[in-house]
Amino acid sequence: xxxxxxxxxxxxxxxxxxxxxxxxxxxxxxxxxxxxxxxxxxxxxxxxxxxxxxxxxxxxxxxxxxxxxxxxxxxxxxxxxxxxxxxxxxxxxxxxxxxxxxxxxxxxxxxxxxxxxxxxxxxxxxxxxxxxxxxxxxxxxxxxxxxxxxxxxxxxxxxxxxxxxxxxxxxxxxxxxxxxxxxxxxxxxxxxxxxxxxxxxxxxxxxxxxxxxxxxxxxxxxxxxxxxxxxxxxxxxxxxxxxxxxxxxxxxxxxxxxxxxxxxxxxxxxxxxxxxxxxxxxxxxxxxxxxxxxxxxxxxxxxxxxxxxxxxxxxxxxxxxxxxxxxxxxxxxxxxxxxxxxxxxxxxxxxxxxxxxxxxxxxxxxxxxxxxxxxxxxxxxxxxxxxxx
Ligand SMILES: Cc1cc2nc3c(=O)[nH]c(=O)nc-3n(C[C@H](O)[C@H](O)[C@H](O)COP(=O)(O)OP(=O)(O)OC[C@H]3O[C@@H](n4cnc5c(N)ncnc54)[C@H](O)[C@@H]3O)c2cc1C
Numbered sequence: 001x002x003x004x005x006x007x008x009x010x011x012x013x014x015x016x017x018x019x020x021x022x023x024x025x026x027x028x029x030x031x032x033x034x035x036x037x038x039x040x041x042x043x044x045x046x047x048x049x050x051x052x053x054x055x056x057x058x059x060x061x062x063x064x065x066x067x068x069x070x071x072x073x074x075x076x077x078x079x080x081x082x083x084x085x086x087x088x089x090x091x092x093x094x095x096x097x098x099x100x101x102x103x104x105x106x107x108x109x110x111x112x113x114x115x116x117x118x119x120x121x122x123x124x125x126x127x128x129x130x131x132x133x134x135x136x137x138x139x140x141x142x143x144x145x146x147x148x149x150x151x152x153x154x155x156x157x158x159x160x161x162x163x164x165x166x167x168x169x170x171x172x173x174x175x176x177x178x179x180x181x182x183x184x185x186x187x188x189x190x191x192x193x194x195x196x197x198x199x200x201x202x203x204x205x206x207x208x209x210x211x212x213x214x215x216x217x218x219x220x221x222x223x224x225x226x227x228x229x230x231x232x233x234x235x236x237x238x239x240x241x242x243x244x245x246x247x248x249x250x251x252x253x254x255x256x257x258x259x260x261x262x263x264x265x266x267x268x269x270x271x272x273x274x275x276x277x278x279x280x281x282x283x284x285x286x287x288x289x290x291x292x293x294x295x296x297x298x299x300x301x302x303x304x305x306x307x308x309x310x311x312x313x314x315x316x317x318x319x320x321x322x323x324x325x326x327x328x329x330x331x332x333x334x335x336x337x338x339x340x341x342x343x344x345x346x347x348x349x350x351x352x353x354x355x356x357x358x359x360x361x362x363x364x365x366x367x368x369x370x371x372x373x374x375x376x377x378x379x380x381x382x383x384x385x386x387x388x389x
Pocket of ligand 1: 036051201203204334
């Protein structure tokens, strides 16, 4: 009986809020519990932008999940009157043998996307901000761009409330335990809440809220930089694309107060999510050195801001979307490995389906916890996200 099922969602980042909305939309009684406030700056979901791209190399399942996510985000934007997405197109600068760029072109073509392969000369003509000489495979896909991350969170929180769901902010969950057919969620203040199901979407804190660490998540320090003082006519959306380059770097057109965001997706050092992060000046210099080669016009622009963030990284970079085998009342959404945001609204639906014992809209075999006991060469590091966020 789905109607009236009680579900507690632990964590109000993009995944938890989206799961809450999906549950409330299906008639469940849902409470999302968030340790701080929605869109706070200590987790993984806050900030100006996240890339949304169909470029997933040969992995059509992710390309398909992006295609499913875009209309769901568009519905949310219509419903809340918020701007959640800007279509900028995606320029990928890669190599013929990187296992990602050309297989991605084929996957996207098969999915009917209007993607093209560009020569270096064509790339330089269309986007003369880039020096493409060192790249042997370049693609352009006009469909894709940037999600306005914190706006998405506010929109989800609004939808949750509109649908009758509850959001308890500034409330920390201390423990979640199985109890008969359901779960007991104990808050840090000692209050005990009973529910039919719990969904664990605690991001980098996942190991703290599962009774014992069950997922091999490594939390990493990540940093993005914002460069200012750049001319709108050359770097605003329309003139400048969202780009993915060299299986590592990515960036966006000007956003917010006229800031150009650029970062490396390279996995940072292991980080304790309860300690403050500090800006790493060496990383800033490393990104600038790369910009000097590929987008020289921005390389020495003033650094006007940085965002510090964490990845909840699993070795194969595939997500964990599963029922906890040791506690069937608990659904886990974790391991988003630095590329989960774009799918958030869809993942909410998938987690809700698991909590309500419904058939998910996407086959979830790939995302099962049991795989961590398997040996599978396809799941090598760097395979899934193709080095990009
Ligand atoms: C620098 C950076 C760039 C990225 N770029 C992209 C991109 O371009 N495209 C893309 O698709 N993805 C990107 N990602 C990944 C994406 O942002 C994440 O996968 C996604 O935001 C994860 O959401 P989440 O809800 O799982 O985690 P979070 O946003 O961290 O949410 C978890 C929440 O749980 C709460 N919580 C934790 N413990 C408790 C507790 N005990 N009680 C109550 N609440 C608790 C936390 O306060 C937090 O709000 C990027 C990530 C980073 C860090």
